[in-house]
Amino acid sequence: PPPANAGRAPGPPDGGWGWVVVLGAFVSIGFAYAFPKGLAIFFKEIQDFFGTSYSEIAWVSSIMLATTYGAGPISSILVNRYGSRPVVMFGGLLCGIGMVSASFCTSILQLYICVGFITGFGLALNLQPSVIIIGKYFLKRRPIANGLAMAGSPVMLCTLAPLNQFLFDNFGWRGSFLILGAILLNCCVAGALFRPIGAATASVKTQETEEGKDALKEEIAKDAMEMNRPTDVPMETEVEEEGGKDCCEKVNQYLDFSLFKHRGFLIYLIGNVLMFLGFFAPIVFLAPYAKHTGIDEYSSAFLLSILAIVDMFARPITGIIANSKWVRPRIQYFFSFSITFNGTCHLLCPLASGYTGLVIYSIFFGLAFGMVCAMLFETLMDLVGAARFTSAVGLVTIVECCTILLGPPIGGTLIDTFGDYKYMFIKCGAVMVLAGTFLFIMNYYNYRMLAKEEKERKAKEEDPKSVRTENEGRNNWNKENAQDGPELEPLSEERELKKEVNGT
Amino acid sequence: WQTQGSPSDHLTIGHKVSTLGPDLTTQEFKQATKENMTNATFAVYEVLLPGVLGTSVEKNITLDRAARVELSCILNSKYTHLKNPQVTWKRGNETIGHFNKTENSWSIQLRILDHSKLGSYSCTLKGEEISAKFHLQVPTIEGKEKPIICYEGDTAVMICKSFGYTPIAWTWYRINGSEKILINETLLTEKYMIDRASANVTHLKILKLTSRDDGVYWCEAAFELGKSEGKVKLKVLSFMVPLKPFLAIVAEVVIFVTIVFLYEFYSKKKEKSAEEEKEFDQVEQLKSEESNGLDNSGARHRKI
Numbered sequence: 073p074p075p076a077n078a079g080r081a082p083g084p085p086d087g088g089w090g091w092v093v094v095l096g097a098f099v100s101i102g103f104a105y106a107f108p109k110g111l112a113i114f115f116k117e118i119q120d121f122f123g124t125s126y127s128e129i130a131w132v133s134s135i136m137l138a139t140t141y142g143a144g145p146i147s148s149i150l151v152n153r154y155g156s157r158p159v160v161m162f163g164g165l166l167c168g169i170g171m172v173s174a175s176f177c178t179s180i181l182q183l184y185i186c187v188g189f190i191t192g193f194g195l196a197l198n199l200q201p202s203v204i205i206i207g208k209y210f211l212k213r214r215p216i217a218n219g220l221a222m223a224g225s226p227v228m229l230c231t232l233a234p235l236n237q238f239l240f241d242n243f244g245w246r247g248s249f250l251i252l253g254a255i256l257l258n259c260c261v262a263g264a265l266f267r268p269i270g271a272a273t274a275s276v277k278t279q280e281t282e283e284g285k286d287a288l289k290e291e292i293a294k295d296a297m298e299m300n301r302p303t304d305v306p307m308e309t310e311v312e313e314e315g316g317k318d319c320c321e322k323v324n325q326y327l328d329f330s331l332f333k334h335r336g337f338l339i340y341l342i343g344n345v346l347m348f349l350g351f352f353a354p355i356v357f358l359a360p361y362a363k364h365t366g367i368d369e370y371s372s373a374f375l376l377s378i379l380a381i382v383d384m385f386a387r388p389i390t391g392i393i394a395n396s397k398w399v400r401p402r403i404q405y406f407f408s409f410s411i412t413f414n415g416t417c418h419l420l421c422p423l424a425s426g427y428t429g430l431v432i433y434s435i436f437f438g439l440a441f442g443m444v445c446a447m448l449f450e451t452l453m454d455l456v457g458a459a460r461f462t463s464a465v466g467l468v469t470i471v472e473c474c475t476i477l478l479g480p481p482i483g484g485t486l487i488d489t490f491g492d493y494k495y496m497f498i499k500c501g502a503v504m505v506l507a508g509t510f511l512f513i514m515n516y517y518n519y520r521m522l523a524k525e526e527k528e529r530k531a532k533e534e535d536p537k538s539v540r541t542e543n544e545g546r547n548n549w550n551k552e553n554a555q556d557g558p559e560l561e562p563l564s565e566e567r568e569l570k571k572e573v574n575g576t
Numbered sequence: 577w578q579t580q581g582s583p584s585d586h587l588t589i590g591h592k593v594s595t596l597g598p599d600l601t602t603q604e605f606k607q608a609t610k611e612n613m614t615n616a617t618f619a620v621y622e623v624l625l626p627g628v629l630g631t632s633v634e635k636n637i638t639l640d641r642a643a644r645v646e647l648s649c650i651l652n653s654k655y656t657h658l659k660n661p662q663v664t665w666k667r668g669n670e671t672i673g674h675f676n677k678t679e680n681s682w683s684i685q686l687r688i689l690d691h692s693k694l695g696s697y698s699c700t701l702k703g704e705e706i707s708a709k710f711h712l713q714v715p716t717i718e719g720k721e722k723p724i725i726c727y728e729g730d731t732a733v734m735i736c737k738s739f740g741y742t743p744i745a746w747t748w749y750r751i752n753g754s755e756k757i758l759i760n761e762t763l764l765t766e767k768y769m770i771d772r773a774s775a776n777v778t779h780l781k782i783l784k785l786t787s788r789d790d791g792v793y794w795c796e797a798a799f800e801l802g803k804s805e806g807k808v809k810l811k812v813l814s815f816m817v818p819l820k821p822f823l824a825i826v827a828e829v830v831i832f833v834t835i836v837f838l839y840e841f842y843s844k845k846k847e848k849s850a851e852e853e854k855e856f857d858q859v860e861q862l863k864s865e866e867s868n869g870l871d872n873s874g875a876r877h878r879k880i
Contacts, residue, residue, distance in 0.1 A: 117724075121733050123773070161833075244725030244811075247818030254825035261829055264836040 083211060084458075089267060090209035094217050096265035097202040100160060102224030103167075103259055104199035108136045110232035111187070114245045121245070122180045129180070132187050134477060139192025140199060141473035147200035148466025149327050156201035156208075160263030163197025164256060170194055171253030175246045187249075191256070198259050200465050201266070203449045207458040208269045214453065215400065219391015219446040226383040226442070328463035335521065336455030337464055339514040341471060344448075347411055347507035348475040350500030351444075353483035354418055354437065355379070361493045367427055375430055379438040386442025394447055404519070407444070407451045408512035414440035415504030422494035455518075618644040622681070623708040625652050625701060632698075634709040638716075639688055640741040641800040647710045648676075648683030649699035662702035667695060688712065691802035714799050715741040719806030726785055728814055734780045735773075736795035736806040743797035743804075746770070746778040750793055759793075785812050 115129045150159045170190030177183050210217040239248035331337045362372035393399055399406050417436045424433045456464045483496040626633050649663060663682040665672040675684045682699055700707040718737045726732040748759040748770060761768040769781040782789055790812040797804050
């Protein structure tokens with residue numbers, strides 16, 4: 073019979089090796105976000121070489137970004153099945169292969185495939201698992217961990233920009249792509265640091281030798297429950313196929329589509345999709361806008377550097393603030409506030425006069441941008457819980473993919489139509505203020521509903537007729553979570569798993 | 577037909593010119609009327625003579641085709657006290673005899689028909705050491721400041737641009753010592769391709785690069801009034817050059833990954849042996865407790 077220690081859920085370590093994982097995530101996330109932006113340095117030369125127009129070259133970046141976000145669900149499915157570590161290492165390898173093959177390209181179409189698709193897909197396999205594993209290693213200090221890991225993006229950007237320029241001046245674009253391929257292989261190192269959490273894998277090995285297969289499956293199921301991780305899928309599917317499992321449940325095992333019924337998830341999705349319409353366009357057009365108002369090229373580029381530096385510090389600081397006991401329970405409000413703040417900055421930008429005004433705008437924009445990014449995934453984790461986060465992040469990124477790609481072109485069209493940048497800023501600001509307000513109101517409603525459900529649940533559990541034996545482990549988990557925010561949804565998955573195990 | 581600089585009502589910029597060097601274009605001139613003649617354009621360029629002693633004002637005028645030009649120097653109101661101001665027009669050391677004089681301006685009319693008429697024309701106020709210079713030039717060509725880096729066996733594309741003016745023809749050549757080697761694409765069609773991408777842009781494509789193609793290339797634009805050059809540098813590298821840093825970084829990645837996995841393996845081993853020790857101690861304890869007659873069933877659960 074399995075040991076009686078299955079009643080106590082150990083919970084995430086919140087430290088120790090977790091900080092090393094944060095370092096790995098820092099590198100991984102940094103490359104995923106900063107690499108597409110850093111490539112812009114090579115575009116002029118590649119454009120001359122292939123004799124194409126600028127927009128054809130810009131497609132390389134767009135395809136890369138689209139693939140990185142669009143491949144989110146695939147990333148989620150792979151993480152659900154294999155865990156973060158192999159996926160990130162494979163992603164790093166893919167990025168390396170993509171860039172190395174790009175250095176041998178002889179046509180723009182080949183560049184689209186090598187740089188756009190292959191490297192983009194590799195980066196997608198880096199981004200999602202890194203964010204996911206933070207949720208597995210941290211609970212109480214998760215906002216700090218998220219803030220620190222997301223700070224990788226501006227740091228990498230500040231590093232990659234001059235590095236790319238140096239590589240380009242010394243090796244031309246082909247040599248640079250070759251060397252960048254090697255640099256991207258460092259994502260494999262980051263992935264190696266993502267030690268799988270939980271004793272599930274270790275216990276499988278020791279128990280296989282001692283006990284029978286049935287007991288083994290039960291053990292895995294129990295461990296998985298404690299760790300709030302979906303079970304080792306190959307085993308389950310064997311059993312389920314014999315039992316004639318419902319196909320919806322099977323799909324949900326790989327990618328949890330039932331999230332679309334989750335209230336918090338839907339709120340987050342709608343709010344974020346709206347926000348991304350106006351999120352990236354101002355960064356894309358900041359330097360051209362500065363040049364348009366008569367500022368010289370270097371000072372315009374410097375505005376972006378100011379933004380990146382402020383962003384770099386804003387992210388961990390936001391993480392620390394979000395972790396404080398006043399903010400953590402109401403983190404969704406903080407997130408809505410930062411989005412609204414961001415939008416207000418954009419609305420006020422047209423009023424900025426001269427270089428000083430733009431510098432002030434850049435500082436505030438950097439601050440707001442950092443605040444939003446630091447909490448982007450933290451709030452999603454907070455809403456759906458660590459277990460379902462794997463699928464949630466995949467679904468969210470593929471839906472956001474559309475608006476992210478649409479944002480800058482819409483801004484560009486506005487600028488071209490009216491000949492004035494201020495309409496673009498007004499559009500971005502308005503969209504973000506709207507998103508922030510929507511999130512604020514809906515989260516207020518969500519918090520209230522969750523508090524109500526919590527009360528109902530507690531009332532049921534007091535009742536002796538309830539299924540107490542099953543809920544042993546669940547109660548402990550519940551108590552651990554109650555103080556940290558509304559994460560009651562993962563428990564329904566637990567119940568599902570239990571049913572399946574008991575059913576075989 | 578373009579002029580440089582912009583109209584302004586400010587006074588002289590005498591000091592600035594002396595500190596910033598001779599190529600500074602003046603900030604004061606008056607945009608003159610243009611008369612389009614049937615086969616040549618006519619433009620008037622005026623310059624206000626500076627009020628500070630020992631200074632000079634310069635102006636660059638770009639011409640790409642034959643034109644009639646009137647250059648005039650206007651005396652600053654500071655000098656109205658002079659009874660008989662004398663202004664001389666010179667081209668180099670050669671004095672230009674006939675010029676038109678009005679109340680406070682001196683001007684010369686030039687017919688620029690060929691290259692020989694281009695150059696620097698200056699008007700000097702006698703006795704006061706104040707002068708203004710007009711530089712009549714062909715349009716400048718932009719090549720590339722930084723070298724283009726390509727690899728052996730690859731193709732290089734070199735681009736020269738002319739801004740605003742359309743050259744009659746483009747030619748490319750290399751300099752070997754003191755010799756000009758023309759790049760003749762008809763002679764070596766598999767090696768060179770010269771393409772006029774648009775009216776003002778020329779492309780030179782060099783195929784199948786070798787280390788001998790390394791060096792400086794000149795693109796020459798021929799205008800009606802003369803020729804203008806741009807420079808493009810080509811650097812041809814062997815593939816070994818980026819390969820070395822690439823292999824170094826790959827080696828670094830492999831080493832780090834190995835270190836991480838080895839560290840994990842050893843720390844797990846240590847954990848296991850520590851646990852086994854603990855179990856051993858527990859079993860010993862159980863045995864001793866049993867022998868002591870204590871029934872401690874709670875301690876029976878083994879942690880794996």
